[in-house]
Amino acid sequence: MCLAVPGKVVEIIGDDPLLRSAKVSFAGVVKLVSLTCTPEAKLGDFVLVHVGVAISTVDPKEAEETFRYLKEMGELDGIDLAPVNPAAP
Amino acid sequence: MKYVDEYRDAALVHQLAAAIARVTTRPWTIMEICGGQTHAIVKFGLDELLPKNITLVHGPGCPVCVTSAELIDQAVDLALKHGAILCSFGDMLRVPGNGIDLLTAKARGADVRIVYSPLDAVTIALENPAKQVVFFAVGFETTAPANAMSVLRAEREKVKNFSILTSHVLVPPAMRAILGSPDNRVQGFLAAGHVCTIMGTSEYGPIAREFKAPIIITGFEPVDILEGILLCVKQLESGRAEVENAYSRAVRTEGNVHARKIVEQVFEVCDRDWRGIGVIPQSGLAVRPAYAHYDANQCFLLPHTNGSACTECISGEIMRGVKKPHDCPAFGKRCTPEQPLGAPMVSSEGACAAYYRYRSRAVESAAV
Numbered sequence: 001m002c003l004a005v006p007g008k009v010v011e012i013i014g015d016d017p018l019l020r021s022a023k024v025s026f027a028g029v030v031k032l033v034s035l036t037c038t039p040e041a042k043l044g045d046f047v048l049v050h051v052g053v054a055i056s057t058v059d060p061k062e063a064e065e066t067f068r069y070l071k072e073m074g075e076l077d078g079i080d081l082a083p084v085n086p087a088a089p
Numbered sequence: 090m091k092y093v094d095e096y097r098d099a100a101l102v103h104q105l106a107a108a109i110a111r112v113t114t115r116p117w118t119i120m121e122i123c124g125g126q127t128h129a130i131v132k133f134g135l136d137e138l139l140p141k142n143i144t145l146v147h148g149p150g151c152p153v154c155v156t157s158a159e160l161i162d163q164a165v166d167l168a169l170k171h172g173a174i175l176c177s178f179g180d181m182l183r184v185p186g187n188g189i190d191l192l193t194a195k196a197r198g199a200d201v202r203i204v205y206s207p208l209d210a211v212t213i214a215l216e217n218p219a220k221q222v223v224f225f226a227v228g229f230e231t232t233a234p235a236n237a238m239s240v241l242r243a244e245r246e247k248v249k250n251f252s253i254l255t256s257h258v259l260v261p262p263a264m265r266a267i268l269g270s271p272d273n274r275v276q277g278f279l280a281a282g283h284v285c286t287i288m289g290t291s292e293y294g295p296i297a298r299e300f301k302a303p304i305i306i307t308g309f310e311p312v313d314i315l316e317g318i319l320l321c322v323k324q325l326e327s328g329r330a331e332v333e334n335a336y337s338r339a340v341r342t343e344g345n346v347h348a349r350k351i352v353e354q355v356f357e358v359c360d361r362d363w364r365g366i367g368v369i370p371q372s373g374l375a376v377r378p379a380y381a382h383y384d385a386n387q388c389f390l391l392p393h394t395n396g397s398a399c400t401e402c403i404s405g406e407i408m409r410g411v412k413k414p415h416d417c418p419a420f421g422k423r424c425t426p427e428q429p430l431g432a433p434m435v436s437s438e439g440a441c442a443a444y445y446r447y448r449s450r451a452v453e454s455a456a457v
Contacts, residue, residue, distance in 0.1 A: 002150065002231040002283045003125050003309075003438075004339075006092040018245055025090045034208065037234050037348040046327025048286065048339055051178075053235040055348060056096070056286045058092055063338040066097075070105075070149050070316065084306060 004050040006058055007033070007080060009041055092338070096310030097133075104314035106138035109322055116142040117325050118274050120267070120410045123149030123258060123281035124204035124438025125309050131443040133311045139254060143322065146274070146410030149263050152227045152279050153180040154404060156256040156362040160225075161186030163391040164254055167223050168199035171389050174217060176210035177225040179203040180436045181427060187394045207239035214243065223385045226253040231283040233257055233374060234348035237355035240376070242381045248423035254385040257374035258361055260284050261292045266369050267409050268300040277321040277409045279307040279314065282336040287352070290346025293332045301330040308336040355380055364432060365405030380390070402431030407440055414444040421445055 017036060024033040024047060031040045031049070035041050038054040048053035053072035121127055127147040130136050136145045136224050149155055149416050161184055168175035168191065175191065182192040184200065195201040200220075204210050205226050214222035226236040236253060243251040260281055267275055280293060285306045295302045302326035307317030317335045324331060334340055352374070361373025376384035385391070406412040414433070424430040426442055433439030 002123055004231070004283050004286070006090070008091075013437065018241055023315055034235075034238065036238055037345055037351065039347060048283070050283060051235045052208050053238065055231065055234065055283065056341075056345060059338050063092060066316070066335075070101075077234055084095060 001049065004048040004055055006046050006048055007031070009043055009047060012041075012043060013057050022047070023056070024054070093310060096142075096308070096312040098312065100159060102133075102135075102138070102311045102315060105312065105319055106135075108313065109143065109319050110140045112319070112326055113143060113322055114145070114326060115139045117123040117276055117322060118144045118146060118410070119277045119279065119321050120146045120275040121279040121307070122148040123279075123284070123309075124154070124266070124436065124440070125283075126150075126279060126281070126307065126314060127440050128438050128443050129311065129314060130373050131447045134213055134447075135311055135314055137316070138315075145318075146413065147407065147440040148410065149363065149366065149408035150227055150229060150260065150284075150407075151433065152232070152256070152258060153178075153437045153438075154287070154408065154432040154439050155182060155258055155366065156181070156184065156432070157362045157364050158186045159362070159394045160254065160256045161190065162188055162394045163386075164191055164223075164225050165189055165194045165199075166392050167254065167385060167389060168194045168201050169197065171221065172200075173221040173223045173224065173389075174200045174202060174213060175223050176202050176204045176207075176213060176262055178227065180438075181225055181227060183435045184432045185429060204396070207326045208237050208242060211239050211242045211246065211248060211251055215246060218250060220250060221388075222251050224251070224253045225256070227256040229258055229260055229281065229284050230287045230352075231281070233352045233356060234345075236285060237351045240355050240380055241351065244380075244385060246325070247344050252383050252385040252388045253376065255356075255374065255376055255401045257356065257363075258363065259358070259374065261296060261371050262372035262448050263363070263366075264296055264304075265300075266366070266372075268296070268302060270409060273409070275302070277303040277325055278305070279317040280304050280332075282306060282313070285334075285336070285340045285344065287345050287348045290332055290334060290340065290342050297330045297332050303330050304332045306332070306334045306336050306340055308339065310445045316399075365402065365408060367405075404431040404433045404441070405428065407433060414441040415448070417441070
């Protein structure tokens with residue numbers, strides 16, 4: 001129910017705060033999503049979408065930080081972490 | 090899919106599980122609040138990767154599961170007797186009320202429609218000006234902005250034939266109720282990540298301190314969940330009880346201020362009856378009087394029914410972490426997804442449905 005799926009903003013439509021929307025691509029499947037709660041979202045950003053509403057932009061630095069933190073804790077010695085590329089689709 | 094695949098990396102998952110085993114010296118019971126996390130834990134078998142002295146119990150974070158039978162009865166009444174177009178998330182249709190469920194109402198000719206978003210229900214109202222359209226607004230804090238937006242959109246579009254039947258619930262009061270219960274066995278929490286995306290982290294510090302229970306804000310993918318468990322066990326082992334954010338790519342300390350503003354504009358805090366648990370004070374959201382004309386409970390005369398719907402269902406004990414689905418004698422026998430006795434067997438995020446789908450064989454072999 002609280003499922004939210006990350007998708008990439010590929011087109012922004014409108015500028016009225018209550019009606020501002022975006023076309024968001026979920027690995028190629030594009031849906032219309034409200035940006036009312038995420039006015040900071042811009043083209044190319046990843047947003048977390050829940051029941052048709054973007055509830056957050058995904059912070060790419062924090063996403064990388066998670067993997068860095070895990071590695072620094074020494075818990076993941078010997079693991080070859082996949083690189084996190086914020087620009088990837 | 091970006092921000093999903095890298096958090097399902099099998100090598101990372103096993104390494105995190107090994108790290109949890111290294112730091113665990115005593116038995117601990119940890120509750121994940123959110124049904125989405127429960128589903129991921131059971132689907133990916135994450136609990137089976139943990140040391141035997143770590144017990145995960147499954148919390149009440151499934152809005153479909155905690156919506157009262159009375160509200161189901163009211164939704165059925167709206168669709169059948171008042172002739173409204175009743176729009177709902179799909180999971181709600183098979184939840185038993187005190188009478189029939191919404192799917193049966195639909196079979197009897199009621200106009201019950203599944204929508205993806207509450208905003209779709211406003212569109213249906215615009216397209217059907219001669220009919221009343223009611224959206225069954227269930228959900229936790231995560232869904233409250235979208236449900237509030239449906240009211241604001243209806244107001245903006247001057248839609249007069251739209252209202253919402255509200256069954257909103259809030260996480261922090263439920264955590265307090267669980268921790269304060271005499272039979273509580275929860276020692277630490279994985280807090281629901283997307284609830285915190287909206288509300289931020291400030292509500293959890295007082296709970297962690299008062300009940301001496303670590304609270305880790307946790308995401309939904311396997312790496313997220315195991316990282317949450319690792320941080321929780323580390324705190325428990327060292328006697329700390331703090332709030333930590335293990336989902337910082339989606340959760341800011343202050344939450345989403347734009348979303349919170351919309352929620353506060355439309356809703357106010359109220360007492361709420363949680364199915365299987367009972368009334369928890371100040372644990373729900375109701376439509377503010379200023380928006381009463383969008384509140385189905387104000388627009389229609391709705392029945393007030395009492396009753397526990399099914400006395401055999403132990404969902405309340407499961408959602409408080411006291412029991413697990415396979416402790417229920419009806420599980421998989423008299424209660425199945427096809428013929429559910431209780432809501433957690435209906436919802437895709439209900440603990441019973443997750444165990445039935447992914448653990449039936451294990452339960453059968455254990456019973457032999």
